[in-house]
Amino acid sequence: MTEPATRVSQLRQQLQQASYAYYVLDNPIMEDSVYDQLYRELQTLEEDYPELISPDSPTQRVGEKPASQFQSVNHRIPLYSLENAFNIEELQQWQERWQRVIPNDSPLKVQEPAEYVAELKIDGSAIALTYENGVLVRGVTRGDGITGEEITQNIKTIRSIPLRLNLDHPPAWVEVRGEAFLPLDEFNRINQEREAQGESLFANPRNAAAGTLRQLDSKVVHNRRLQFFAYTLHLPNDDTAIATQWQALEYLKQLGFLVNPHCQLCPTLETVAEYYEDWEGARQRLTYMTDGVVVKLNSYTLQQELGFTQKFPRWAIALKYPAEEAPTVVKEILVNVGRTGAVTPLAVMEPVQLAGTTVQRATLHNQDRIKELDIRIGDTVIIRKAGEIIPEVVRVLKELRPTDSVPYEMPTQCPECHSTLVRSSGEAAIRCVNRSCPGILRESLIHWASRDALDIRGLGEKIVILLLKNHLIQSLDGLYRLEWEQLVDLDKMGEKSAQKLINSIQKSKEQPWSRVLYGLGIRYVGSVNAKTLTKSFPTVEQLSQATVPQLSGVYGIGEEIAQSVFDWFRNDSNLALIEQLKAIGLQFSAISGNFPVTSGSALLAGKTFVLTGTLPTLSRSEAQSLIEQAGGKVTSSVSKKTDYVVVGEEAGSKLEKAQKLNIALLNETELLAMLNQSSA
Numbered sequence: 001m002t003e004p005a006t007r008v009s010q011l012r013q014q015l016q017q018a019s020y021a022y023y024v025l026d027n028p029i030m031e032d033s034v035y036d037q038l039y040r041e042l043q044t045l046e047e048d049y050p051e052l053i054s055p056d057s058p059t060q061r062v063g064e065k066p067a068s069q070f071q072s073v074n075h076r077i078p079l080y081s082l083e084n085a086f087n088i089e090e091l092q093q094w095q096e097r098w099q100r101v102i103p104n105d106s107p108l109k110v111q112e113p114a115e116y117v118a119e120l121k122i123d124g125s126a127i128a129l130t131y132e133n134g135v136l137v138r139g140v141t142r143g144d145g146i147t148g149e150e151i152t153q154n155i156k157t158i159r160s161i162p163l164r165l166n167l168d169h170p171p172a173w174v175e176v177r178g179e180a181f182l183p184l185d186e187f188n189r190i191n192q193e194r195e196a197q198g199e200s201l202f203a204n205p206r207n208a209a210a211g212t213l214r215q216l217d218s219k220v221v222h223n224r225r226l227q228f229f230a231y232t233l234h235l236p237n238d239d240t241a242i243a244t245q246w247q248a249l250e251y252l253k254q255l256g257f258l259v260n261p262h263c264q265l266c267p268t269l270e271t272v273a274e275y276y277e278d279w280e281g282a283r284q285r286l287t288y289m290t291d292g293v294v295v296k297l298n299s300y301t302l303q304q305e306l307g308f309t310q311k312f313p314r315w316a317i318a319l320k321y322p323a324e325e326a327p328t329v330v331k332e333i334l335v336n337v338g339r340t341g342a343v344t345p346l347a348v349m350e351p352v353q354l355a356g357t358t359v360q361r362a363t364l365h366n367q368d369r370i371k372e373l374d375i376r377i378g379d380t381v382i383i384r385k386a387g388e389i390i391p392e393v394v395r396v397l398k399e400l401r402p403t404d405s406v407p408y409e410m411p412t413q414c415p416e417c418h419s420t421l422v423r424s425s426g427e428a429a430i431r432c433v434n435r436s437c438p439g440i441l442r443e444s445l446i447h448w449a450s451r452d453a454l455d456i457r458g459l460g461e462k463i464v465i466l467l468l469k470n471h472l473i474q475s476l477d478g479l480y481r482l483e484w485e486q487l488v489d490l491d492k493m494g495e496k497s498a499q500k501l502i503n504s505i506q507k508s509k510e511q512p513w514s515r516v517l518y519g520l521g522i523r524y525v526g527s528v529n530a531k532t533l534t535k536s537f538p539t540v541e542q543l544s545q546a547t548v549p550q551l552s553g554v555y556g557i558g559e560e561i562a563q564s565v566f567d568w569f570r571n572d573s574n575l576a577l578i579e580q581l582k583a584i585g586l587q588f589s590a591i592s593g594n595f596p597v598t599s600g601s602a603l604l605a606g607k608t609f610v611l612t613g614t615l616p617t618l619s620r621s622e623a624q625s626l627i628e629q630a631g632g633k634v635t636s637s638v639s640k641k642t643d644y645v646v647v648g649e650e651a652g653s654k655l656e657k658a659q660k661l662n663i664a665l666l667n668e669t670e671l672l673a674m675l676n677q678s679s680a
């Protein structure tokens with residue numbers, strides 16, 4: 001454990017650097033959410049150890065001095081920032097806090113619940129606009145809240161900001177505040193352009209907006225489509241026409257400003273909570289970034305009564321959405337073997353909350369990435385949720401690195417089978433090339449059983465590991481030879497689960513060819529590519545004989561995928577695996593409509609069938625007519641005379657009876673195989 005005093009000084013240094021980079025250099029080194037968390041950690045430490053508080057702590061001031069290229073301007077009214085809440089509970093605590101500030105004998109002591117205005121917290125840059133006699137005279141950045149930079153020329157390029165207010169008799173001055181931001185498509189466009197020109201990329205739309213506003217050349221600003229949502233209004237003191245935030249928003253619209261259309265007047269805090277919850281998902285579909293909800297007391301009288309703390313208004317709070325980036329400490333670096341043999345390093349970290357879930361592992365991708373990051377055990381790192389599921393390490397905070405740390409070296413041997421790892425030229429990954437590596441088998445089995453592949457319910461990672469540990473399977477096809485007796489005695493398995501597992505393994509034989517292909521785990525063949533390929537190559541024979549140009553000729557299949565599929569089918573052990581799986585009864589062709597049409601087949605002649613449950617692809621009448629065309633007979637109830645019962649999903653009493661009478665059971669695949677034979 002680091003000493004509190006040491007940690008406090010480390011954090012201060014880090015936060016100070018971050019805020020210097022952000023406010024003075026305009027070159028941020030840290031995500032807002034990361035800053036928030038480090039800041040909170042410092043706050044908590046200072047609360048626990050008040051003797052450590054010093055006047056130069058970042059918690060003791062509002063912000064850094066602004067950079068000096070633009071003219072510095074004092075704000076008429078300070079631009080406060082907002083206190084943060086991170087969940088509904090903290091929102092409620094805020095309500096209790098502000099309610100306590102109102103004296104008991106005050107006429108404002110609210111009888112009824114107070115009204116709030118909920119606004120989306122736009123992730124941009126706050127700016128203050130001054131209009132004198134209705135004309136825009138000044139646009140100023142927030143700066144440190146007291147002093148900002150005059151960027152009027154740049155502001156004027158924002159089309160949604162009126163240069164003249166829509167008023168016949170404008171007051172002497174009006175101050176409007178709001179958020180300047182870059183819509184996501186514009187942000188992407190700018191970054192693409194910068195990439196093409198070899199310039200460094202903006203980390204996020206907020207940095208891009210801030211950077212753009214502080215461009216000295218307003219032509220550059222003009223070419224970037226900045227946007228502006230207005231959210232506060234200040235009028236000279238004698239003007240009392242506006243009494244609430246809601247009225248202010250309405251008035252701003254009248255004056256000619258763009259107000260975010262999703263602002264909502266909320267009669268209670270519960271309504272605010274609903275708004276917050278509704279927008280957590282919905283905000284993903286907006287064309288601009290939001291990072292929370294700003295909650296404001298609607299009544300100006302209440303706002304004035306409550307006033308401000310040193311830094312924040314008491315009458316407003318920012319209710320933030322869970323961070324998508326967070327700092328944590330690396331405890332260990334492990335390597336994992338994937339189903340293709342690729343060895344992936346991953347960081348095991350102190351658990352941390354990220355976008356609503358607890359995270360303690362992050363991928364480090366490959367050896368090159370480790371070198372690039374220079375990540376070491378003991379490092380404080382920033383992790384981010386990339387896309388949907390797997391978090392990754394984006395940055396190492398080297399300033400917080402333990403002095404005795406050593407660079408990390410990738411292992412040269414497979415962590416599972418200890419064979420020497422191989423790095424092919426032109427590849428970032430290093431691989432285990434041992435075909436019987438238990439790690440590869442484990443991952444192949446997990447993938448085979450996964451939802452989009454063969455969807456074998458009950459065969460998750462834990463059971464796979466258990467099966468391998470007990471030496472019950474040596475290869476993929478071994479799965480289909482498992483017997484109930486082998487499973488019952490396994491750890492926590494029990495009779496019922498064992499039977500269920502056997503059933504779902506057997507049932508997976510009915511899964512279509514496209515899922516089987518995906519399940520084989522060929523590099524680059526995801527479930528979408530698998531479907532595409534099986535449409536063009538309806539049988540495994542066709543696919544395995546296809547040339548690279550034939551494969552890449554399929555719409556959606558690129559050169560890399562084509563080569564990977566081609567190579568896979570040139571490997572003898574893969575071909576042997578297919579033969580084994582075929583013999584077991586898995587689907588290696590897409591049976592679509594062209595069922596065998598023959599009459600009086602010797603094989604089915606005189607045989608009696610009963611159909612029960614829903615079959616995966618055939619309707620009951622289709623199945624019946626196929627059986628009949630092949631010379632068989634279909635009856636409705638099971639008796640000793642029945643030869644086969646064809647069983648589908650949710651089979652009922654007929655199945656039970658068949659089992660009692662020991663009648664042969666068929667699934668759709670087996671029935672079709674039988675029909676195919678009889679028509680051959």
Ligand code: IVH
Pocket residue numbers: 079080081082119120121122123124125126142179231232294313316318
């Ligand atoms: S009101 C005194 N309303 O959030 C109240 N701020 O974390 C001042 N922001 O500096 C802010 N959307 O840049 C307000 N609808 C909104 C906002 C908003 C985004 C930003 C603003 C402010 C920061 C505070």
